[in-house]
Amino acid sequence: MSxxxxxxxxxxxxxxxxxxxxxxxKWKARLNDSMIGAILPVMIVMVWQLAGxxxxxxxxxxxxxxxxxxxxxxxxxxxxxxxNLSISIQRAxxxxxxxxxxxxxxxxxxxxxxxxxxxxxxxxxxxxMVPHLALAPLIILWFGFGETSKVFIIANxxxxxxxxxxxxGIRSVDNRLFDVAGVLEFSRFKxxxxxxxxxxxxxILLGVRLSLAVSWLGLVVAELIGSQSGIGFLINIxxxxxxxxxxxxxxxxxAIVGKLFDSFVRLLERRWLHWRDSYKG
Amino acid sequence: xxxxxxxxxxxxxxxxxKGSVSALQNINLAVKEGEFITVIGPSGxxxxxxxxxxxGLDVEYDGSVKLNDRDVTGPGIExxxxxxxxxxxxxxxxxxxIAADLSLHKPEIRKKVDELIELVRLKGFExxxxxxxxxxxxxxxxxxxxxxxxxxxxxxxxxxxALDAFTRAHMQEVLLDxxxxxxxxxxxxxxxxxxxxxxxxxxxxxxxxxxxxxKIVPVELLFPRKKSSAAFQELRFKVIGEFEKxxxxxxxxxxxxx
Ligand SMILES: Nc1ncnc2c1ncn2[C@@H]1O[C@H](COP(=O)(O)OP(=O)(O)OP(=O)(O)O)[C@@H](O)[C@H]1O
Ligand SMILES: [Mg+2]
Numbered sequence: 001m002s003x004x005x006x007x008x009x010x011x012x013x014x015x016x017x018x019x020x021x022x023x024x025x026k027w028k029a030r031l032n033d034s035m036i037g038a039i040l041p042v043m044i045v046m047v048w049q050l051a052g053x054x055x056x057x058x059x060x061x062x063x064x065x066x067x068x069x070x071x072x073x074x075x076x077x078x079x080x081x082x083x084n085l086s087i088s089i090q091r092a093x094x095x096x097x098x099x100x101x102x103x104x105x106x107x108x109x110x111x112x113x114x115x116x117x118x119x120x121x122x123x124x125x126x127x128x129m130v131p132h133l134a135l136a137p138l139i140i141l142w143f144g145f146g147e148t149s150k151v152f153i154i155a156n157x158x159x160x161x162x163x164x165x166x167x168x169g170i171r172s173v174d175n176r177l178f179d180v181a182g183v184l185e186f187s188r189f190k191x192x193x194x195x196x197x198x199x200x201x202x203x204i205l206l207g208v209r210l211s212l213a214v215s216w217l218g219l220v221v222a223e224l225i226g227s228q229s230g231i232g233f234l235i236n237i238x239x240x241x242x243x244x245x246x247x248x249x250x251x252x253x254x255a256i257v258g259k260l261f262d263s264f265v266r267l268l269e270r271r272w273l274h275w276r277d278s279y280k281g
Numbered sequence: 282x283x284x285x286x287x288x289x290x291x292x293x294x295x296x297x298x299k300g301s302v303s304a305l306q307n308i309n310l311a312v313k314e315g316e317f318i319t320v321i322g323p324s325g326x327x328x329x330x331x332x333x334x335x336x337g338l339d340v341e342y343d344g345s346v347k348l349n350d351r352d353v354t355g356p357g358i359e360x361x362x363x364x365x366x367x368x369x370x371x372x373x374x375x376x377x378x379i380a381a382d383l384s385l386h387k388p389e390i391r392k393k394v395d396e397l398i399e400l401v402r403l404k405g406f407e408x409x410x411x412x413x414x415x416x417x418x419x420x421x422x423x424x425x426x427x428x429x430x431x432x433x434x435x436x437x438x439x440x441x442x443a444l445d446a447f448t449r450a451h452m453q454e455v456l457l458d459x460x461x462x463x464x465x466x467x468x469x470x471x472x473x474x475x476x477x478x479x480x481x482x483x484x485x486x487x488x489x490x491x492x493x494x495x496k497i498v499p500v501e502l503l504f505p506r507k508k509s510s511a512a513f514q515e516l517r518f519k520v521i522g523e524f525e526k527x528x529x530x531x532x533x534x535x536x537x538x539x
Contacts, residue, residue, distance in 0.1 A: 179338060180368050182356040184430065190382040198372045275372045277412035 063245045068252070071245035080234070085253060088219055088230040091147070095154025095222075096215035103159040103211060104204070107166025111200070112192075121167075128160045132221055140225060150222035157218035161210035169203025170196055202273055209265045216258045285466050286312040286335065286434060291344035292491075293330055303491035304330045308344070310485060310494070312434070317460055317467045319481040321474065321520070323527065327492025328470040332436050335468065336362045348433060361427030361465075363437040367419035369411040369426075376407040379426045390429075397425040400459060417441075417448040421455065428459065434466040442472065453479055457504065474524075478516050479506055486520065488527045496523050 045065050051057050052064030059067065075081040106124070110117045136153055143149035173196050181195050223232020231250050238246030291308040294301050304327040312318055320328050333339040334346060337356040346353045348360065356362070369378045376385060376394055383390050398404055401421040411419055420440055427435055437456075441449045453476060460467055471477050477484050481500045488495040498520060502512055 176364070176366075176368055177370065179356075179362075179364070180370075182338065183336060183358075183360070183362040184381050184426070185356070185358045186382050194382055195370070198370070201372075273372075275410045275412065277371070 060242075060244060063248060068245050068248045071243070072249050072252070075234075075246070075249060081249075081253070084230050084234050085257070088223065088232070089257070091150050091222065091230065092154060092215045092219045095151045095218060096158045096212055098151065099155030099158030099215065100162045100208065100211045102155070103162025103164075103207065104166050106159075107163045107204075107207070108170065110163075111167045111170030112196075117167075124160075124163060128164070132157050132218060136221060136225055145226045150219075150227065153222045154215050154218040157214040158211045161214055162207040165203045165207030165210065166200065169200030169207070172203065173199040202269075202276065205265065205269050205273065209262060209269075212261050212265060213258065216254070216261065220254065283314055284311045285314040285316075285349060286310075286468075287345075287347045287350075288312075288335070289345045289347075291331075291334065291342060291346060293327070293334060293339075293342045305334075305342075306491035306493050308492070308494060310497075312466060312468065315464045315466055317480055317482045318469065318485060319477040319483075320468065320470045320485045320487060321472070321477045322487030322492070322495070323489055323524075324472070326487040326489035328487060329438055330492070331487075332362075332438050332468065332470055335434075336360050336436050338362070358430035359433045361430060361432030361435040363420070363423050363427060363435065363440045365439045365442055367411070367416070367423040369419055369422055371411050374408050374410055375403060375414070375422050378411070378422055379429055381426060383429070393429055394425075397428055400428075400462070401425045401455060415448075417444050417452055420444070420452065424456070424459070428463065428465070432465060434468060437467065437469045439470055439472060441476070449476070456480070461504070474517055474520050475508060478513060478520060479508060484520060486523050486527075488530065495527055498523070 048062075049065045052059050052062065052067075063071075072081075106120065110120055110124075132153065135156060139149045139152050139156075143152060177195060177199065178191075181191050186194065219230070220232050223230040224236060227233045227236075231253050235247050235250035238244065238250060288308055288310040291305055292303070293305040294303050308331065310318075320331065322328055330339070334342050335348075335353065337353045337360060340354060353360070370381070373381075376398065379394050379397060380390060385391050385394060398407060401424055403418060403421055403425070406414070406418065411422070414422065424435075424440075441452050444452060456467075456469075457480065459465065467480075469477075469480060478500060484498040484500060486495045486498065487493065498516070500516055502510075502516070506513060
C-alpha cells in the first residue's frame, strides 16, 4: 500500500509544480536538456567552419557557417528576408487552413457516419496515394502560376494527415466509455462534445502537427515550381546566381520556422493532453 | 417495503456462428426497495448478463424486467452501473468525472458533488486526474458519479474484484455507509462468498449452463457485521454447501457428456 501514501501527497505537489515551472530547479533541468540537444549541432558547425577556413572543402559548394551568417544578416537588414518569409508563411497558413479544416471536417463526418465512410473513404484513400509532385503540373495547368495553385498544392497535402488522424481518433474511442455514456444518459450532443471529441483530441492534434509539417513541405514544392516571392523563390534565385549561401539561408529558414510551428503544436499537446498517462522517457 | 425491481421468467440466449449459448433461463427475482442483494455463482453462470439486462445495456431477452412497474427498455440514470473497472474519463478531474455531463457551475450540482466527495472519502482529490488515483479511489469516483444521479437501483458488477484484500474490506465499509445513508437499492455481483454474506440482505446463488437460480439465501445478521462471528461463519458454510451441490451437479453433467 505504499502507493496510497504517495497518492495522498501527489495532487498538492502537482499544483505547486505548475506554479513554479518557470523558475527554480525545473527550469534548470529544462535548460540542461536543451543544452544536451545542442552539443551535436554545435560540434558539427565548428568542424564545418574549420574545414572551410583551412580550405579542406570548397566554399562554393559548401560555404562556411560564418559566410552563411553574413548573408543571413544582409538579407535581414535589406528586409528581403522578412518580406519573403511573411509571404511564405501566409501561403502555408492559407493552404493549411483550407486543407486542414476540410480534413478535419471530412474526418469528423466519416468518423461519425458509417454511411459517409462507405461513400467517401475509399476515394480519399485512393487520392491519398497520389504524390504531391505528380499533381503539381496538372494544378499549374489548371490554375496557372498564381497564388491559387500554390495554395491548392499546399491544401491538398495538408488535407490527408488531418483527415486520416481525425477519422482514426473518432473510431478509436473506447467502446466501454460509450456504455458509461449510456448509463449516465448523455444526450447525443454531450456524447460528441464530452466523450468523442476529447477522446479523439490526441489524434486530432497529431493530425494538426503532421498536416502543418506537410503544408510547410508543400510550400517548397509550390514555390520552387515557379514564383516571384517567398523563401522558395529566394532559394531559386540563389541557384541562378550561384550564391550558395543564399540557398543555405533559405534551407535554414525552412528548418527553423518548421521546427517552431511543430514546437507550438507540441506545446498545445502538453497543455491539453497532460491527462494522458503515457511513457515520457 | 414495495417491490422495486421485478424480474419474471427471464431467459437470455446468445446466438453466434458456432451455435447458441443459453446464458440465463427462467430467472425470477423480486427486489424490494432499499434491499441489498448480492449475486454469486461460478464464472460464466450469467451474472454479468443478468446485470446488463437489468441496466438496459442489453435489451434482447425473453421474459419481463420491470423497474417500478415499467419495462426496462434502455440504459439510464435511474439504474446506476458500476463496472468492474472504474471507467472514468481520463481527461477529466475527479470532480468533473463525477459531474460528467452536468455543469459544476450550477450551485445545486456543485453542492451535491462536494457532499458525495465527502461521502466516498475523496476530499483533497477533487482536482486530481484518474491517472493519479489508486484503483480503490478510482472506483469510489465511479460510485460517486452514479450516486449523483440519484439512481433507484445501483448495479455493481464485481466492483472490487481488482482490489487487494485490504482496500476491498475498506470499500465494503464505504458501500455499506452509502447504502445506509442513501437507502439506495443495491444489486451486487461478486465471486467472493465472504463479500456476499457481509453485504447482503439476500444472496442469490446462480448455477451455470444454463444460468438459473440455485437458491436464495436470506441473511438476517445485524449491521455492522463481524466476519469472525459464529453466525457469519454459519451462513458462509451454508453458501459453500450450495456451491458444493452445484459442483456435484457439474461433475454428473460432465460425466454424462463424455
Ligand atoms: N456477447 C456474448 N456473446 C456470446 N456469448 C456470451 C456473450 N456474453 C456472455 N456470453 C456467454 O454467456 C454466459 C454468461 O456470461 P457472463 O459474462 O454473464 O458470465 P459471468 O457470470 O458474469 O462470469 P464471470 O464471473 O466470469 O464474470 C457465458 O457462457 C458466456 O460465454
Ligand atoms: Mg461477469
